[in-house]
Amino acid sequence: MxxxxxxxxxxxxxxATAADRRLPGDxxxxxxxxxELLVFGVFFLSxxxxxxxxxxxxxxxxxxxxxxxxxxxxxxxxxxSYCVYRAVAAARAGARSxxxxxxxxxxxxxxxxxxVKLGEYAAKLAAGISLSTSTFYMFYLxxxxxxxxxxxxxxxxxxxxxxxARAGAYGPANLNGLESGASYWHMVDLVWIVLxxxxxxxx
Amino acid sequence: MNHALAxxxxxxxxxxxxxxxxxxxxxxxxxxxxxxxAVPLLLALAVAKGVLVVRxxxxxxxxxxxxxLLLVGWLVLVAALIGVAYYxxxx
Amino acid sequence: xxxxSQAAAKPYFVAAIGLFxxxxxxxxIMGLQYVVGDFLFPAIPFNVARMVHTNLLxxxxxxxxxxxxxxxxxxxxxxxxxxxxxxxxxFWVFLVAGALTILSYLAxxxxxxxxxxxxxxxxxxxxxxLEQPLPTKAGIVVVAxxxxxxxxxxxxxxxxxxxxxxxxxxxxxxxxxxxxSFYNPSNLVLDKYYWWWVVHLWVEGVxxxxxxxxxxxxxxxxxxxxxxxxxxxxxxxxxxxxITGIVGTGHHYYWIGTxxxxxxxxxxxxxxxxxxxxxxxxxxxxMVNRRRREHPNRAATLWALxxxxxxxxGAGIWGFLHTLAPVxxxxxxxxxxxxxxxxxxxxxxxxxxxxxxxxxxxxLRGRPCNSPRAQVVEMWSFWLMTISMVFxxxxxxxxxxxxxxxxxxSDTPLPFMVVQEKIGLxxxxxxxxxxxFLVGLVVYVASFFIKGDERPx
Ligand code: HEM
Ligand code: HEM
Ligand SMILES: [Fe+2]
Numbered sequence: 001m002x003x004x005x006x007x008x009x010x011x012x013x014x015x016a017t018a019a020d021r022r023l024p025g026d027x028x029x030x031x032x033x034x035x036e037l038l039v040f041g042v043f044f045l046s047x048x049x050x051x052x053x054x055x056x057x058x059x060x061x062x063x064x065x066x067x068x069x070x071x072x073x074x075x076x077x078x079x080x081s082y083c084v085y086r087a088v089a090a091a092r093a094g095a096r097s098x099x100x101x102x103x104x105x106x107x108x109x110x111x112x113x114x115x116v117k118l119g120e121y122a123a124k125l126a127a128g129i130s131l132s133t134s135t136f137y138m139f140y141l142x143x144x145x146x147x148x149x150x151x152x153x154x155x156x157x158x159x160x161x162x163x164x165a166r167a168g169a170y171g172p173a174n175l176n177g178l179e180s181g182a183s184y185w186h187m188v189d190l191v192w193i194v195l196x197x198x199x200x201x202x203x
Numbered sequence: 204m205n206h207a208l209a210x211x212x213x214x215x216x217x218x219x220x221x222x223x224x225x226x227x228x229x230x231x232x233x234x235x236x237x238x239x240x241a242v243p244l245l246l247a248l249a250v251a252k253g254v255l256v257v258r259x260x261x262x263x264x265x266x267x268x269x270x271x272l273l274l275v276g277w278l279v280l281v282a283a284l285i286g287v288a289y290y291x292x293x294x
Numbered sequence: 295x296x297x298x299s300q301a302a303a304k305p306y307f308v309a310a311i312g313l314f315x316x317x318x319x320x321x322x323i324m325g326l327q328y329v330v331g332d333f334l335f336p337a338i339p340f341n342v343a344r345m346v347h348t349n350l351l352x353x354x355x356x357x358x359x360x361x362x363x364x365x366x367x368x369x370x371x372x373x374x375x376x377x378x379x380x381x382x383x384x385f386w387v388f389l390v391a392g393a394l395t396i397l398s399y400l401a402x403x404x405x406x407x408x409x410x411x412x413x414x415x416x417x418x419x420x421x422x423x424l425e426q427p428l429p430t431k432a433g434i435v436v437v438a439x440x441x442x443x444x445x446x447x448x449x450x451x452x453x454x455x456x457x458x459x460x461x462x463x464x465x466x467x468x469x470x471x472x473x474x475s476f477y478n479p480s481n482l483v484l485d486k487y488y489w490w491w492v493v494h495l496w497v498e499g500v501x502x503x504x505x506x507x508x509x510x511x512x513x514x515x516x517x518x519x520x521x522x523x524x525x526x527x528x529x530x531x532x533x534x535x536x537i538t539g540i541v542g543t544g545h546h547y548y549w550i551g552t553x554x555x556x557x558x559x560x561x562x563x564x565x566x567x568x569x570x571x572x573x574x575x576x577x578x579x580x581m582v583n584r585r586r587r588e589h590p591n592r593a594a595t596l597w598a599l600x601x602x603x604x605x606x607x608g609a610g611i612w613g614f615l616h617t618l619a620p621v622x623x624x625x626x627x628x629x630x631x632x633x634x635x636x637x638x639x640x641x642x643x644x645x646x647x648x649x650x651x652x653x654x655x656x657x658l659r660g661r662p663c664n665s666p667r668a669q670v671v672e673m674w675s676f677w678l679m680t681i682s683m684v685f686x687x688x689x690x691x692x693x694x695x696x697x698x699x700x701x702x703x704s705d706t707p708l709p710f711m712v713v714q715e716k717i718g719l720x721x722x723x724x725x726x727x728x729x730x731f732l733v734g735l736v737v738y739v740a741s742f743f744i745k746g747d748e749r750p751x
Contacts (some may be wrong), residue, residue, distance in 0.1 A: 118256070183261055186260045193252045
């Protein structure tokens with residue numbers, strides 16, 4: 001019975017009453033997500049307001065970035081998020097066999113992001129660019145690298161979810177771990193959605 | 204199973220919309236477009252994409268309202284302040 | 295007491311309190327020297343008093359941490375300590391080495407001690423907090439290794455809990471980062487660079503793990519709240535601590551000759567360091583509000599809550615005050631720093647050690663808690679010490695603001711010593727408040743000697 005009830009509520013796209021509303025995953029993870037958003041927010045605004053004092057320098061150096069690589073990375077992260085979303089949906093619907101496939105797809109997209117990003121870094125490194133080159137490059141490297149570390153952590157999280165999903169850990173009655181990890185990954189995606197236009201596009 | 208199916212469709216449309224918005228933003232950020240006029244549009248696109256991720260992928264539309272408020276609030280606040288910073292840099 | 299070997303903690307606690315008294319006496323001597331320059335000169339010069347004050351602080355906190363670990367780990371692991379004998383032996387080694395060190399500082403000129411202790415072979419002296427002569431440093435490493443061995447073996451042998459793992463991580467980190475005190479490059483930039491790896495990564499990194507573990511342990515005991523709940527929050531707090539604290543080291547790299555990007559990295563990450571401290575406060579109050587039992591040791595609960603509040607004030611608020619590079623540009627090395635150093639050390643580490651002592655000591659002395667009368671006296675000492683520390687901090691902050699203003703911001707900046715003269719009033723107020731602190735400490739010690747009906751009222 002308990003399982004059935006859980007299944008029923010989880011299949012509701014929008015809960016009928018306020019009492020049915022629930023946060024996906026563990027509260028602790030959400031507290032962590034809020035802290036992360038705060039860090040990134042502070043970093044983004046530091047960038048924006050520092051730029052206001054060095055508009056010409058930022059504008060010209062920004063044009064040296066590889067916008068296409070940034071756009072492809074956006075596509076990869078969004079797609080990974082979509083796959084994670086589908087994995088959670090599969091778990092909720094009790095389609096156990098599809099959970100780990102969707103997670104694997106998400107992992108592949110995450111790995112793609114890493115490859116593209118490393119290529120970008122290699123090109124900049126070869127051009128002799130470092131944290132001390134200029135204020136713009138300091139921000140470009142700091143912001144993207146800090147985010148890059150989050151992608152790596154996100155991949156580790158997805159990897160653990162994938163292993164546990166293969167062991168049959170998730171189903172309609174057991175979603176907490178999967179939803180928590182999924183929420184973290186979406187946060188990594190969300191942050192990039194602001195970071196990409198800010199650092200690569202806005203002039 | 205109908206709800207589940209509807210949910211999956213929603214997710215897929217969300218994903219496609221996000222990809223479209225990304226392509227548009229990429230074009231806007233290119234060198235052919237006059238950069239300054241693109242700023243508000245790019246920020247609005249980022250907020251819109253963020254809201255989609257927050258509401259659909261993170262499924263906060265089905266969570267207690269304050270959570271959606273917190274995350275969307277973060278997005279709007281950050282984007283607005285970035286806009287202020289860009290405007291203050293113009294003059 | 296659930297396990298006989300927990301008794302190993304007792305001498306550590308007693309020594310900690312004894313050295314605490316010594317630390318405060320030297321604080322008062324120095325506080326007086328601030329306003330009466332030649333007080334006790336040449337018997338105890340300011341620089342020696344300062345070093346004794348800060349080194350005693352570190353050493354007694356280490357005694358407290360070790361005692362806390364010897365008490366906590368057997369109970370968490372549900373097994374006797376691996377070797378109570380080793381714990382006792384190391385206690386004496388540490389105490390004798392510490393006493394000898396202090397005595398030799400007071401008995402002979404600094405240069406002579408440096409020469410005698412082999413500082414010309416491996417140069418490690420002359421740096422605040424890491425001042426110890428070479429043999430003492432080596433002794434600390436031996437004691438720390440024996441201690442870690444003992445504790446780790448106990449944990450491995452018994453039940454593994456989140457609290458004991460986090461405590462262990464913190465203690466290992468403490469020992470590993472101390473190794474950088476042996477590395478003293480002659481390049482001043484590098485010297486400072488690595489010095490902070492000990493000092494900052496201690497108090498804003500691994501010590502916070504120890505703090506979290508000790509606090510969580512006492513909270514579980516006095517509130518009876520589910521272990522799972524407490525452990526989950528502990529993990530979040532610890533993760534936030536490590537992320538913000540490690541990169542936050544950058545807030546000491548602004549002006550020592552390191553690349554400019556540290557001003558950004560240091561500012562952004564250290565600005566977020568208050569978050570885990572805040573979480574710890576919320577955590578402590580939350581647990582006490584959800585308590586499932588009324589523990590008779592009310593004094594211990596008070597210390598635990600006090601730790602939550604005062605660590606947030608001292609480290610979180612007073613740390614944030616001067617952590618952003620543009621602010622620190624003006625406040626670096628002023629009395630603002632001293633104000634923050636005092637309240638942060640007191641609020642976080644002094645108070646957490648007093649918390650675990652308050653909880654464990656009655657049990658070590660064979661009763662669940664002290665008599666209500668003794669507890670009332672202990673709570674008086676809590677308020678006396680805590681309130682006087684708040685005022686010491688406020689006076690130093692006022693002195694610091696004036697100092698920054700007159701000496702650094704003003705269009706006609708005054709020389710350092712002229713400014714010191716002008717803010718002398720605040721130093722007097724600090725000194726008198728320090729006397730109140732000492733009174734509080736005496737009351738605290740007295741509370742151990744108060745008998746009375748041991749059952750709670
Ligand atoms: C319990 C934790 C903490 C303790 C025990 C502590 C203690 C200290 C001490 C003793 C100093 C002086 C070091 C010296 O001799 O130069 C210091 C400096 C400093 N602390 Fe903390 N601190 C703690 C947490 C924090 C936090 C969380 C922040 C930031 C939010 C912070 C920001 C700073 C800064 C910026 C300085 C350098 C001041 C200067 O430039 O003179 N501290 N801290
Ligand atoms: C538990 C209580 C105390 C703690 C944790 C403590 C801690 C410290 C620390 C960490 C420092 C080094 C500060 C820095 O590097 O900026 C210090 C220095 C000092 N402390 Fe304390 N202290 C305590 C009590 C006192 C008291 C009661 C007094 C005197 C009224 C005092 C007077 C001083 C003085 C004069 C210095 C030297 C400041 C300087 O070099 O300018 N302390 N103390
Ligand atoms: Fe620090």
